[in-house]
Amino acid sequence: MFERFTKDARAVVVGAVGHCERSGGEWVEEAHLLLALLDREGGRAAFALASLGLEGRRDAVERSLAEARRCGGLTRADADALAGLGIDLTEIVSRVEEAHGEGALTPGRTAGGVRRPGRRLFTRGAKDLLSQSLRLALAHGDRHIGDEHLLLALTARPGVPSEVLADHGVTYAAVERLLWGQAGTKAG
Amino acid sequence: MVDIFRASTYIDSMTEATDLAERAGDRDPRIGLRAVAALRRLLEQLEAVQVRSARNQGWSWQEIAAELGVSRQAVHKKYGRQ
Numbered sequence: 001m002f003e004r005f006t007k008d009a010r011a012v013v014v015g016a017v018g019h020c021e022r023s024g025g026e027w028v029e030e031a032h033l034l035l036a037l038l039d040r041e042g043g044r045a046a047f048a049l050a051s052l053g054l055e056g057r058r059d060a061v062e063r064s065l066a067e068a069r070r071c072g073g074l075t076r077a078d079a080d081a082l083a084g085l086g087i088d089l090t091e092i093v094s095r096v097e098e099a100h101g102e103g104a105l106t107p108g109r110t111a112g113g114v115r116r117p118g119r120r121l122f123t124r125g126a127k128d129l130l131s132q133s134l135r136l137a138l139a140h141g142d143r144h145i146g147d148e149h150l151l152l153a154l155t156a157r158p159g160v161p162s163e164v165l166a167d168h169g170v171t172y173a174a175v176e177r178l179l180w181g182q183a184g185t186k187a188g
Numbered sequence: 189m190v191d192i193f194r195a196s197t198y199i200d201s202m203t204e205a206t207d208l209a210e211r212a213g214d215r216d217p218r219i220g221l222r223a224v225a226a227l228r229r230l231l232e233q234l235e236a237v238q239v240r241s242a243r244n245q246g247w248s249w250q251e252i253a254a255e256l257g258v259s260r261q262a263v264h265k266k267y268g269r270q
Binding site: 072073074077078079081082084085087089092096100104105107 | 219222223225226227229230232233234236237241
């Protein structure tokens with residue numbers, strides 16, 4: 001599949017691995033791909049993000065991602081769903097942190113905080129994102145997978161990255177309208 | 189004055205109660221399923237925290253498995269590599 005990736009798209013994947021390594025994570029997650037997309041200068045994804053007003057709001061995005069990680073990687077939609085059952089996610093997070101330290105619920109931690117050097121693996125979510133970008137490229141009649149397809153796939157999938165992007169006006173429909181001129185192709 | 193104030197508070201709390209009832213008893217399966225999925229994600233993180241804590245305190249996989257009500261192999265397979 002990677003042979004179909006443009007130089008821009010490959011740079012995003014490599015950048016995501018870098019974000020994962022720097023954060024001390026073991027698994028490359030969708031959030032790392034989002035951060036790598038925000039690093040891009042030039043290219044279709046960077047154009048879309050800038051046009052939709054995300055330029056210069058990287059700090060806000062990073063804060064939102066960090067906050068979601070602190071809550072076990074759960075989205076606000078998850079928190080609302082739990083509230084519907086009478087479960088207060090914030091309360092649980094604060095109790096767990098009281099007993100086990102700040103950031104205790106952060107996903108992907110290893111026992112004792114020791115992490116192994118070497119290759120990073122992609123989570124299932126991140127792998128699914130890559131294959132979804134391929135499907136979206138095909139659905140739009142594009143022969144290659146560019147960073148814009150990675151961005152579109154991120155907005156199409158439920159989860160923390162799409163929620164954070166949507167908070168800044170970067171939705172599936174907005175990206176599609178901007179880059180392909182129309183909304184209408186179903187998220188693959 | 190007082191009566192109007194009371195009436196509006198009453199209506200407000202009624203609206204709130206209706207909202208709550210609608211949410212709790214919602215027949216839309218999506219809401220219930222989403223809550224279950226969220227709960228499962230939360231459970232996974234909570235389990236990881238507790239297993240890590242037990243291991244740091246020197247608990248054996250057998251002891252942890254017994255408390256969780258699963259087999260030793262299951263716990264070890266899930267967390268042992270770390």
